[in-house]
Amino acid sequence: MNQKILIVEDQFIEANHLRLMLQRAGYGVCGIARSVDQAEELVESEKPTMVLLDIFLTGKRTGIELAEKLRDSNIPFIYLSANSNEEVLNAAKATHPNGFLVKPFREKDLLVALQIAEYHHENGLESKLRKESFFQKQLTAIHSEKAGWEQKLLKVAQALQPLIPFDYMVAGYSGEGKFMPNNALFFLRIGFNEYQVTGVEGLQVVANLKKDELVSMQAKTVVGTEVTFFNGAPFKKLCSIPTMRKIIADTFHMNAVLTLPLPGISDDGKIFFISFYSRRNDTYTDEHAALCNRMQSILTRAIQNMLKVEMVPPSEADIALPEMPMQSQSTRIFDGIVGQSHLLLHVFDLINQVAPGDTSVLITGESGTGKERIADSIHALSGRKGKPFIKVNCAALPVNLIESELFGHEKGAFTGAVERRIGRFEQADGGTIFLDEIGDMPLEMQVKLLRVLQEKEIERIGGKSTVKVNIRVIAATNRNLEKEVAEGRFRLDLYYRLNVFPLQLPSLSERKEDIPLLVNHFIRYYSRKTGRKISGVSDRVMKNLLTYDWPGNIRELENLIERSVLLTKGFVIEEVTLPLSKNKKPASQEEDGRMKTIFENERDHIIAVLKKCNGRIRGAFGAAEILDIPPTTLGSKMKKLGIRREFVS
Numbered sequence: 001m002n003q004k005i006l007i008v009e010d011q012f013i014e015a016n017h018l019r020l021m022l023q024r025a026g027y028g029v030c031g032i033a034r035s036v037d038q039a040e041e042l043v044e045s046e047k048p049t050m051v052l053l054d055i056f057l058t059g060k061r062t063g064i065e066l067a068e069k070l071r072d073s074n075i076p077f078i079y080l081s082a083n084s085n086e087e088v089l090n091a092a093k094a095t096h097p098n099g100f101l102v103k104p105f106r107e108k109d110l111l112v113a114l115q116i117a118e119y120h121h122e123n124g125l126e127s128k129l130r131k132e133s134f135f136q137k138q139l140t141a142i143h144s145e146k147a148g149w150e151q152k153l154l155k156v157a158q159a160l161q162p163l164i165p166f167d168y169m170v171a172g173y174s175g176e177g178k179f180m181p182n183n184a185l186f187f188l189r190i191g192f193n194e195y196q197v198t199g200v201e202g203l204q205v206v207a208n209l210k211k212d213e214l215v216s217m218q219a220k221t222v223v224g225t226e227v228t229f230f231n232g233a234p235f236k237k238l239c240s241i242p243t244m245r246k247i248i249a250d251t252f253h254m255n256a257v258l259t260l261p262l263p264g265i266s267d268d269g270k271i272f273f274i275s276f277y278s279r280r281n282d283t284y285t286d287e288h289a290a291l292c293n294r295m296q297s298i299l300t301r302a303i304q305n306m307l308k309v310e311m312v313p314p315s316e317a318d319i320a321l322p323e324m325p326m327q328s329q330s331t332r333i334f335d336g337i338v339g340q341s342h343l344l345l346h347v348f349d350l351i352n353q354v355a356p357g358d359t360s361v362l363i364t365g366e367s368g369t370g371k372e373r374i375a376d377s378i379h380a381l382s383g384r385k386g387k388p389f390i391k392v393n394c395a396a397l398p399v400n401l402i403e404s405e406l407f408g409h410e411k412g413a414f415t416g417a418v419e420r421r422i423g424r425f426e427q428a429d430g431g432t433i434f435l436d437e438i439g440d441m442p443l444e445m446q447v448k449l450l451r452v453l454q455e456k457e458i459e460r461i462g463g464k465s466t467v468k469v470n471i472r473v474i475a476a477t478n479r480n481l482e483k484e485v486a487e488g489r490f491r492l493d494l495y496y497r498l499n500v501f502p503l504q505l506p507s508l509s510e511r512k513e514d515i516p517l518l519v520n521h522f523i524r525y526y527s528r529k530t531g532r533k534i535s536g537v538s539d540r541v542m543k544n545l546l547t548y549d550w551p552g553n554i555r556e557l558e559n560l561i562e563r564s565v566l567l568t569k570g571f572v573i574e575e576v577t578l579p580l581s582k583n584k585k586p587a588s589q590e591e592d593g594r595m596k597t598i599f600e601n602e603r604d605h606i607i608a609v610l611k612k613c614n615g616r617i618r619g620a621f622g623a624a625e626i627l628d629i630p631p632t633t634l635g636s637k638m639k640k641l642g643i644r645r646e647f648v649s
Contacts, residue, residue, distance in 0.1 A: 131162065
């Protein structure tokens with residue numbers, strides 16, 4: 001065993017006890033440090049392969065400060081600590097530890113935690129390398145295809161999405177006047193692996209700018225030779241200057257940007273760049289920047305090769321690049337989950353990333369956000385999809401029966417045990433177990449669950465031997481587990497064992513642009529189920545639905561639509577009964593200063609144009625002509641946004 005472990009613990013007895021346990025198990029201990037300063041010296045001189053790290057140490061500096069440096073040096077570490085307050089837990093979690101042990105712990109707990117930490121560290125590195133290697137192969141395949149510049153660059157964007165998340169991507173030269181096919185391309189994400197592609201002229205129309213204004217902003221958009229990223233407030237400050245970044249941020253509500261320059265493509269010194277924009281304000285990290293630096297030369301060669309084929313003068317047909325919605329067959333993976341908001345698409349990306357492996361997943365979110373449906377998708381996309389998928393509602397199990405339900409019992413183990421019972425974990429052997437409402441599990445059961453997750457074996461009540469189980473664990477809760485840990489209601493080590501891959505679901509109030517899609521989906525479902533012929537909701541009803549707070553999330557919306565379908569006498573739902581909300585205002589009294597989403601603005605604009613055209617879509621002076629889009633595209637947008645022509649005429 002070549003492991004060199006550094007122990008960072010200021011209590012001599014505990015540190016020595018750890019050293020003895022590790023040496024008995026065959027691990028090498030390269031030192032014991034009582035403070036962060038001592039630990040930094042030992043890290044530099046001994047180059048440990050693993051660090052056991054207490055949070056609170058001698059001196060002013062904490063283990064969390066050291067953890068950040070260990071992460072930068074790619075050294076795995078496990079926290080050793082008693083339960084701490086929520087603030088400390090959040091800070092510790094942000095350092096992405098490879099494990100967490102709560103004092104006091106057994107020797108077996110320590111050894112299992114080390115094995116798990118080693119596994120995740122090695123597989124994490126291998127996963128990164130596999131992804132980057134696969135991306136290089138994709139670039140080679142894209143270059144060899146007989147396709148145009150737009151198609152090739154679209155495929156590059158699709159290949160980059162798993163590595164660098166984005167809602168909007170720009171590819172082009174900095175400054176003005178540099179020729180390339182269509183000058184620049186813009187990719188707006190509108191679905192999973194689905195993008196709307198436009199040229200500069202398309203952006204000009206969407207942003208409602210004159211050509212000279214756009215040219216001026218292009219000239220002011222300076223891109224350096226270094227990879228840079230800006231999130232939140234720094235991004236807002238960057239966009240205070242009138243450049244292309246400001247246009248994109250204002251038009252598409254972006255809150256972060258990562259820019260990857262590819263110098264050396266142009267002979268005249270102009271810099272070709274790819275900028276990734278996100279609507280989330282904390283998207284990009286140093287890890288993304290490091291990835292870009294590693295890929296810079298690879299992408300430079302790939303773009304150079306693509307441009308060599310495309311460097312021909314543009315024809316008249318090339319001047320105005322039409323919208324090109326592109327959709328892959330993989331978009332059907334999430335057919336059971338309705339929505340296209342950027343927050344939901346981010347969830348899709350995470351599911352696509354984690355599903356193929358056996359990593360534990362912790363799904364968090366408010367009640368009614370669809371946690372069980374997400375768990376279904378993870379199992380369906382995994383290698384275990386043909387094996388059992390066992391669901392357990394931890395909140396619904398009686399305290400006195402929960403152990404028997406989970407682990408089973410032998411005949412005669414207790415009064416009433418008239419036959420052997422196979423527990424849920426055994427039933428899930430080879431497949432996946434979904435522990436819903438895990439935050440409601442009693443503390444005494446949390447200890448036993450932790451043992452099962454670590455050792456992959458269970459013991460039936462009354463049994464004399466253990467049973468090995470091969471399972472993947474997906475857990476879900478609507479509770480704030482950090483707060484539960486801080487208040488002593490949830491074990492810290494169990495939390496970190498489950499929280500290997502956290503997946504936070506947005507509430508419906510955070511993704512209101514998905515409401516029209518959800519409404520139409522539920523209307524179709526319950527119309528078929530009840531034999532009714534309901535075609536939609538009135539615009540007034542839709543506006544009320546869009547301004548309601550939805551404390552019950554998707555479940556509340558579904559129940560409302562089901563009730564409305566049953567009560568509606570005509571073909572259109574004209575009335576819905578929404579509960580009173582302290583924060584709710586009538587649709588006509590929208591709160592001053594509230595920024596509408598791009599979907600709300602688009603919907604209002606289309607309705608206004610339709611009203612002026614008396615509901616006419618096609619032909620001269622029709623809405624499609626005024627909006628300068630094909631009638632079929634307008635029809636698709638109206639369906640997506642829940643707009644019915646007869647109610648705007």
